[in-house]
Amino acid sequence: MRTLITNIGELVTNDPAPGREDGPLGIVRDAAVLVEDGVVTWVGRAADASSAHPSVEFRPSGLAQGAKIDGSRDASERADVSGTTRPESPSGGERPLGRTQRAEGSSARADLLPNAVVDAVVDAGGRAVIPGFVDSHTHLVFGGDRADEFAARMAGRAYEAGGIRSTVAATRAATDDELRARLAVFVTELHVQGTTTFEIKSGYGLSVADEERLVRLAREVTDEVTFLGAHVVPFEFREDPRFAAADGAGTPEAAARAADAYVDLVVGEMLDACAPHARWVDAFCERGAFTPEQSRRVLEAGAAAGLGIRVHGNQLGPGGGVRLAVELGAASVDHCTYLDDADVAALAASDTVATLLPGVEFSTRQPYPDARRLIDAGVTVALASDCNPGSSFTSSLPFCIAVAVRDMGLTPAEALWASTAGGALALRRTDVGAIRPGARADLVELDAPSHVHLAYRPGVPLVRRVWAAGELVA
Ligand SMILES: [Zn+2]
Numbered sequence: 001m002r003t004l005i006t007n008i009g010e011l012v013t014n015d016p017a018p019g020r021e022d023g024p025l026g027i028v029r030d031a032a033v034l035v036e037d038g039v040v041t042w043v044g045r046a047a048d049a050s051s052a053h054p055s056v057e058f059r060p061s062g063l064a065q066g067a068k069i070d071g072s073r074d075a076s077e078r079a080d081v082s083g084t085t086r087p088e089s090p091s092g093g094e095r096p097l098g099r100t101q102r103a104e105g106s107s108a109r110a111d112l113l114p115n116a117v118v119d120a121v122v123d124a125g126g127r128a129v130i131p132g133f134v135d136s137h138t139h140l141v142f143g144g145d146r147a148d149e150f151a152a153r154m155a156g157r158a159y160e161a162g163g164i165r166s167t168v169a170a171t172r173a174a175t176d177d178e179l180r181a182r183l184a185v186f187v188t189e190l191h192v193q194g195t196t197t198f199e200i201k202s203g204y205g206l207s208v209a210d211e212e213r214l215v216r217l218a219r220e221v222t223d224e225v226t227f228l229g230a231h232v233v234p235f236e237f238r239e240d241p242r243f244a245a246a247d248g249a250g251t252p253e254a255a256a257r258a259a260d261a262y263v264d265l266v267v268g269e270m271l272d273a274c275a276p277h278a279r280w281v282d283a284f285c286e287r288g289a290f291t292p293e294q295s296r297r298v299l300e301a302g303a304a305a306g307l308g309i310r311v312h313g314n315q316l317g318p319g320g321g322v323r324l325a326v327e328l329g330a331a332s333v334d335h336c337t338y339l340d341d342a343d344v345a346a347l348a349a350s351d352t353v354a355t356l357l358p359g360v361e362f363s364t365r366q367p368y369p370d371a372r373r374l375i376d377a378g379v380t381v382a383l384a385s386d387c388n389p390g391s392s393f394t395s396s397l398p399f400c401i402a403v404a405v406r407d408m409g410l411t412p413a414e415a416l417w418a419s420t421a422g423g424a425l426a427l428r429r430t431d432v433g434a435i436r437p438g439a440r441a442d443l444v445e446l447d448a449p450s451h452v453h454l455a456y457r458p459g460v461p462l463v464r465r466v467w468a469a470g471e472l473v474a
Helices: 046-052 060-072 075-084 099-104 107-112 147-154 162-175 175-192 208-219 241-247 253-276 292-306 321-327 341-348 358-364 371-376 397-407 410-418 419-424
Strands: 003-010 027-036 039-045 120-123 129-132 132-137 195-201 223-230 280-285 308-313 332-335 353-356 381-383 445-446 461-469
Touching: 003 046, 027 046, 039 046, 046 208, 132 253, 132 410, 132 419, 162 208, 175 195, 175 208, 175 461, 208 223, 208 253, 208 445, 223 253, 223 292, 253 292, 292 308, 292 321, 308 321, 321 332, 321 341, 332 410, 341 371, 353 371, 353 419, 371 381, 371 410, 381 397, 381 410, 381 419, 397 410, 410 419
Parallel strands: 003 120, 003 129, 132 195, 195 223, 223 280, 280 308, 308 332, 332 353, 353 381
Antiparallel strands: 003 027, 027 039, 129 445, 445 461
């Protein structure tokens, strides 16, 4: 299957090259992209499509019909095209459509593809096309929601711990099929908002059987699965009288003993059960969750089991999460809201991506991380949703872009790069996050002439069509 997407007013490639605009975005105006079997095979100016790819004959006059052909959501029309534009030409594709094919389609359509060497032409109508978003941080396998908690927080009532506990209870109570059905809804939700690659973490099971279930279910919908057994210490450990000992329950010493005992489980039986389904290990290195020492145990055990490292760090206050992530060569350290100069310097000197999650600060009314400071220091920044029922129940990267531009000091170009190429780096992926030959054909057509509209028109559904590996998914 070969598809030429053409008449793209502004193509964001994330592949800077001579003659392309806007630094890392590598913008091509009046562009075209050729997709073959789900992979990008050619990118350039529409007017060059013919000479750069001799088998494609490009005729601007036929574009209106091209739009109807593949861009159509009318199944009958699409089926018609596949039947009329695929003659097998023994002479190498130079033969015009034969009489038979022409009879089935319109004469204008036959005129559009005289060589019949592409199966479809898509007309982007002068709109912008960008790489599919790469959401490198979500927690999408869970039961229930916490709308009441959100409403209480927005009404000014203090956040009360126990929020995660309610999600853990609802998740444990849900059947596989219930969680699977929920995931399917989220996947659709991601696609219609332009996200074509997404990571999913476990972390609401917190028992061997439930964590295994969550990574296994996540693996059914994405390759980017993260084992986050070290999300929080589950209540059955916190409340276990064995750890209260002489200090009494609720003391810091008792909490530390409970956390240590839970980490023993995480790095042992739980990791053994989860690692086969996961690509990554993560730990919530934060006061109230896991100390840097406990996090290190989890991350090193995960690495020894063949998993890549990600870290939740420096979300609620300063701490050792960022430096631990850098020291261990983590692909990403996520949140990065409270950083000192040494944290920023360590990130800048490393390959660890700083992944910022503005949905969290938005939904908890906390100060945003300073993205400008990070970029100016030379840190690689990604934007992700952190979609989860407690602190950020948005799956929209266009929303995150708008917030990052409005409140975190990013330019529209930087925010788009961070949510595509930056996300890909955070997942150590080279096949997504850019539109270049060899990349997976993950493309988003915006109902806008420019990527700037993503931040300029916040809240407006600008995603018009989405291709994942060349398949139209929204
Ligand atoms: Zn998270």
